[in-house]
Amino acid sequence: MAEPLTAASVRAALEAEASDEQRVKILGRMTDDATEVIGVRMGTVFDIAKVNERMPLPEVDLLLDSDVYELRMVAVSILDFQARAKGVDRRALYELWMRRLDRIDTWDYIDRSAPRVVGWYLLDKPRDVLFELARSDDRWHRRTAITAAFWIIRAGDLDDPLALCEILADDPEHLVQTNVGVALREIGRVDAARLRAFLDRRGDDLSAHARRTARSALA
Structure with missing residues (x-):
């Protein structure tokens, strides 16, 4: 046995x-x-x-x-x-x-599990919890919000992920900015026009690292 x-x-x-x-x-x-x-x-x-x-x-x-x-x-x-x-x-x-x-x-606990465990579950549900997390004082909560959105982006649903990027575009925490950049890059691979519009509006608020990552979708 x-x-x-x-x-x-x-x-x-x-x-x-x-x-x-x-x-x-x-x-x-x-x-x-x-x-x-x-x-x-x-x-x-x-x-x-x-x-x-x-x-x-x-x-x-x-x-x-x-x-x-x-x-x-x-x-x-x-x-x-x-x-x-x-x-x-x-x-x-x-x-x-x-x-x-x-x-x-830790950043890697979040990256390892948030997309499928959180994002996948929320695919067909309201995402209020992600917006609450994105506004948290806790950097790991904010990273969770944008990382969970990866799975939502993968499904081609861009509205909420873009709204989360709006909230987090000027986040002071590097470990949040890195995944905002990844989210924007993946959004750009689905809809380049929406990424360009976001960068025109908020690109200067992003960290240099996040901006480079996002723009790689347009290369």
């Missing part, structure tokens, strides 16, 4: 793959000094998440409780993998993600 998929077994699997070299590398890109790091290369973290992709959501919730970077990365990766499955309960994934928003507090 297969072993149960638990938060404890994930931790054991990660600790078995840890190395001091990887720990130093990962610590170098952490944005919060309080984050603990085991030291497992990202490819291995994703492999462990894939093995555990059918983990029950209460166990995923336990992973999100951890202060360990890799455990929470496994958690958001499992949510992303589950969001890709046919017949999945998207509402349950979305509600867990949003309830634990305080634990999804």
